[in-house]
Amino acid sequence: MNRFDLLNKVQNILKDNLVICNIGLPSQELYKISDQPNFFYMLGSMGLSSSIGLGLALSQNKHVISIDGDGSVLMNMNTLATIGNRAPSNYTLLIIDNGSYGSTGDQRTFTDEKTSLKDVALGAGCKNVVECSGEETVNELNKAIDDKDNSYVIISKINSGNVKIDPIPLNPITIRDRFRKFIGKVKYL
Amino acid sequence: MKISKKIIDNLKKGGVDFYLSVPCKLLANMIDILENDKDVYYSAVPREEEGMGICAGAYLGNKFPCIMMQNTGIGNSVNAIVSLLQLYQMPVVFLISYRGTPGEPVGAQGGMAKITEDILQTLRIPMLHCSSENELDKISTFSKHAKVVESPVAILCDFNLMKEDK
Numbered sequence: 001m002n003r004f005d006l007l008n009k010v011q012n013i014l015k016d017n018l019v020i021c022n023i024g025l026p027s028q029e030l031y032k033i034s035d036q037p038n039f040f041y042m043l044g045s046m047g048l049s050s051s052i053g054l055g056l057a058l059s060q061n062k063h064v065i066s067i068d069g070d071g072s073v074l075m076n077m078n079t080l081a082t083i084g085n086r087a088p089s090n091y092t093l094l095i096i097d098n099g100s101y102g103s104t105g106d107q108r109t110f111t112d113e114k115t116s117l118k119d120v121a122l123g124a125g126c127k128n129v130v131e132c133s134g135e136e137t138v139n140e141l142n143k144a145i146d147d148k149d150n151s152y153v154i155i156s157k158i159n160s161g162n163v164k165i166d167p168i169p170l171n172p173i174t175i176r177d178r179f180r181k182f183i184g185k186v187k188y189l
Numbered sequence: 190m191k192i193s194k195k196i197i198d199n200l201k202k203g204g205v206d207f208y209l210s211v212p213c214k215l216l217a218n219m220i221d222i223l224e225n226d227k228d229v230y231y232s233a234v235p236r237e238e239e240g241m242g243i244c245a246g247a248y249l250g251n252k253f254p255c256i257m258m259q260n261t262g263i264g265n266s267v268n269a270i271v272s273l274l275q276l277y278q279m280p281v282v283f284l285i286s287y288r289g290t291p292g293e294p295v296g297a298q299g300g301m302a303k304i305t306e307d308i309l310q311t312l313r314i315p316m317l318h319c320s321s322e323n324e325l326d327k328i329s330t331f332s333k334h335a336k337v338v339e340s341p342v343a344i345l346c347d348f349n350l351m352k353e354d355k
Contacts, residue, residue, distance in 0.1 A: 020246070044272020045242065045272045049242075051241075051243045051245075052246040053246060055242065056247070056250045058207075058246075058250070059207065059246065059250025064246075076238070076239055078234075172276045172277045173277065176277045176279075180251070
């Protein structure tokens with residue numbers, strides 16, 4: 001299973017939540033599978049999906065899923081400490097861990113060598129850390145969303161590989177405003 | 190405490206209700222005030238760039254965020270400012286302790302001090318430079334300006350202004 005297959009499998013869960021989606025192919029693939037106003041596509045700032053989602057979860061009550069990658073989490077690893085200490089129960093971090101920098105040509109990341117993001121997350125103070133296969137991810141995501149008392153970090157171990165895809169045609173302000181409108185914060189649209 | 194209280198009062202008057210900091214000794218009094226303020230959210234974060242991301246999310250959730258940091262933090266955050274906050278036009282207040290300005294005892298702070306305003310200018314970020322107490326009254330209007338122009342704005346507080354704030 002690669003990232004595109006996984007996003008296909010979880011799309012119905014994503015539709016019912018606020019989603020912050022990582023820059024590059026993850027966002028492009030999700031856009032192609034199912035574009036929704038409650039999906040915030042990152043067009044820049046690699047590494048910050050988990051952080052944007054955390055700020056959003058701290059600021060309103062709807063459940064937030066940050067879709068991140070192993071390469072991006074490695075770039076902003078302090079985020080796991082902040083999540084371990086501050087994440088509210090309406091927050092789930094889904095790390096799609098394919099052991100490679102998919103958007104830049106599938107170069108190997110350190111999770112394909114010695115680094116375990118599960119161990120890092122646990123050491124950083126995250127309590128509910130789940131490492132699972134792509135097939136198990138639907139169940140684990142549902143469990144995380146149903147648990148109203150805890151936040152979760154789910155590390156979905158899948159194969160590398162991408163589908164050929166176009167850049168997202170949406171303007172950043174369109175992404176911003178329809179997302180804020182969905183959560184009821186924009187009145188002028 | 191008087192200076193720090195005035196800064197926080199003005200930020201709150203400007204509508205800021207979500208605060209992060211990467212600590213600095215010049216920000217210590219403000220952090221104390223915020224930790225005891227039940228009306229606003231406050232947390233420390235390990236790195237400024239990460240804080241920019243959290244501020245972006247807080248804005249999406251209808252908060253008006255501020256990140257407090259040393260000027261060195263601007264250097265750590267350039268890409269996040271440009272390709273997140275500015276790309277999506279998100280108002281965020283940067284409250285910056287301006288290390289390396291006159292009065293600073295640590296020589297090594299001088300390097301970032303020399304280029305801080307150039308970086309902010311290059312980024313086209315509106316700046317409010319506070320070197321005396323009466324300038325702090327401009328902070329509330331300046332913060333509101335961030336919302337009007339949908340842009341991050343930077344408030345620079347000089348070393349000598351903050352160091353006397355016992």
